[in-house]
Amino acid sequence: VGAGGWSFAQIAQRLSPAVFKFQEVVADRASGSYVWTTDGRKHLDFASGIGVLSTGHCHPHVVSAIQQQAGEIIMAQQNILPASKAMVALLQRLERIMPSSLTSHFFCNSGAEAVENAMKIARNYTGRQNIIAFDGAYHGRTYGAMALTTSKTVYRQNFGPYPSGVNVAPYPYCLHCKTRQAAGGLGYEVAPNVPPLGKPYAERQCCGGPQEALDWMLKMHTAPSETAAIIIEPILGEGGFLTPPPGFLTKLRELCDKHGMLLIFDEVQCGVARTGRWWGHQHLTEAQPDLLLFAKGIASGVPFAGISARPEVYSKMSHGMMGGTYGGSAIGCAAAAATIDVIEGEGLLQNAAERGQQLTRGLLSLAERYPIIDVRGRGLMLAAEFGQKQPDGSLRAEPGTASKLTHAAGRRGLLLLGAGARETVRFLPPLTVSSGQVEEGLAVLEDCLQEVLG
Ligand code: PMP
Numbered sequence: 155v156g157a158g159g160w161s162f163a164q165i166a167q168r169l170s171p172a173v174f175k176f177q178e179v180v181a182d183r184a185s186g187s188y189v190w191t192t193d194g195r196k197h198l199d200f201a202s203g204i205g206v207l208s209t210g211h212c213h214p215h216v217v218s219a220i221q222q223q224a225g226e227i228i229m230a231q232q233n234i235l236p237a238s239k240a241m242v243a244l245l246q247r248l249e250r251i252m253p254s255s256l257t258s259h260f261f262c263n264s265g266a267e268a269v270e271n272a273m274k275i276a277r278n279y280t281g282r283q284n285i286i287a288f289d290g291a292y293h294g295r296t297y298g299a300m301a302l303t304t305s306k307t308v309y310r311q312n313f314g315p316y317p318s319g320v321n322v323a324p325y326p327y328c329l330h331c332k333t334r335q336a337a338g339g340l341g342y343e344v345a346p347n348v349p350p351l352g353k354p355y356a357e358r359q360c361c362g363g364p365q366e367a368l369d370w371m372l373k374m375h376t377a378p379s380e381t382a383a384i385i386i387e388p389i390l391g392e393g394g395f396l397t398p399p400p401g402f403l404t405k406l407r408e409l410c411d412k413h414g415m416l417l418i419f420d421e422v423q424c425g426v427a428r429t430g431r432w433w434g435h436q437h438l439t440e441a442q443p444d445l446l447l448f449a450k451g452i453a454s455g456v457p458f459a460g461i462s463a464r465p466e467v468y469s470k471m472s473h474g475m476m477g478g479t480y481g482g483s484a485i486g487c488a489a490a491a492a493t494i495d496v497i498e499g500e501g502l503l504q505n506a507a508e509r510g511q512q513l514t515r516g517l518l519s520l521a522e523r524y525p526i527i528d529v530r531g532r533g534l535m536l537a538a539e540f541g542q543k544q545p546d547g548s549l550r551a552e553p554g555t556a557s558k559l560t561h562a563a564g565r566r567g568l569l570l571l572g573a574g575a576r577e578t579v580r581f582l583p584p585l586t587v588s589s590g591q592v593e594e595g596l597a598v599l600e601d602c603l604q605e606v607l608g
Contacts, residue, residue, distance in 0.1 A: 209493055230482075241487040258462070261458070284321060292305040306575070324367050325364065426448060452490045513595075527539045566601060
């Protein structure tokens with residue numbers, strides 16, 4: 155069943171085949187944690203538009219803010235009408251929720267655009283060219299952002315040459331770096347020194363390799379004097395929801411301070427209350443970045459993104475060096491301000507933390523019965539990595555497992571996403587998800603595990 159008298163095949167024929175299409179469905183309507191498709195099916199949404207629907211689908215407060223704004227002014231172009239009442243309302247809210255030193259805000263439309271602008275700011279401010287990014291990171295599909303992205307070759311292949319000046323350091327998560335060593339590079343063998351499943355992150359010690367690699371990089375690959383910035387996702391998103399060990403982000407801050415480089419936190423996926431705190435890095439460090447990038451969850455589905463920065467970083471910019479037609483549009487600002495109000499008013503930071511714990515407990519209990527290698531993440535940014543039992547009792551990740559699981563879930567009306575280089579499934583329910591819906595999702599997942607790995 156499609157729509158408008160066309161079948162799904164007729165619709166797909168008219169869409170770019172280069173965009174991955176998870177299911178043959180046409181969205182009809184949605185509310186809260188559920189989506190209905192035109193074939194009459196109801197789906198429990200644990201993907202949230204890739205972590206966008208922080209307040210769930212069509213939250214009444216967000217809908218009415220958008221409707222009201224649409225009747226007043228949809229678009230106040232930032233060069234012509236530099237601010238709107240909606241933008242002021244958003245600025246007032248950002249002042250409450252941003253780290254205290256980030257008092258200057260730039261608005262744009264997507265995460266990738268925020269990344270591009272952050273690269274410009276860092277290069278302009280420092281007068282240096284190189285940027286250090288991390289292995290497995292996803293920063294977007296535009297050329298600069300793509301050059302920083304190493305979470306899957308499909309995002310890059312045959313699109314080169316990429317802009318130069320990018321150096322990629324290992325992401326500090328030992329399940330991956332140790333297993334990669336053990337497997338001679340592929341990362342499909344589980345090494346004996348993997349941190350025990352379910353152990354708190356504070357006890358998951360890093361081998362120290364990635365810290366050393368960073369020092370090595372600044373000594374052997376890119377001199378501090380030609381390095382403009384370090385960009386990191388405080389909790390790695392598309393790369394598989396990896397959390398760095400305690401102290402790592404603080405060390406990055408120290409390195410940046412020592413060498414006059416800027417520290418950029420890409421919080422596009424882990425930000426905006428997703429992890430149970432406003433910003434993902436706040437679980438891991440007291441240190442503040444020079445630039446914080448946000449998008450996705452900030453406006454509950456309306457395209458909206460931005461950079462919050464230390465004002466000093468603009469000291470060498472002149473008027474006109476940054477901009478964009480749609481950045482800071484009134485409708486986007488209204489949706490973002492309403493989203494922040496709902497997160498505050500409905501206690502969604504706490505709900506994200508509590509439902510996240512419930513989901514973690516559920517996944518760990520499934521791990522007693524099914525071959526789950528790792529459960530990780532924070533709040534409602536959770537992932538599980540699946541293996542298959544080998545004759546010697548060890549678990550080995552078999553390529554294709556995550557995709558089989560997400561498709562089995564899709565057939566049962568549970569929307570899930572894969573992630574990362576290994577067999578990882580992401581759980582990103584709306585921050586409004588109820589305890590009953592978490593149980594509903596876990597029950598469907600158990601059926602899928604039975605089918606795929608049972
Ligand atoms: N940074 C991160 C951490 C992301 O997860 C994403 C999107 N998955 C982006 C940047 C790019 O955002 P957008 O798709 O809005 O361009």
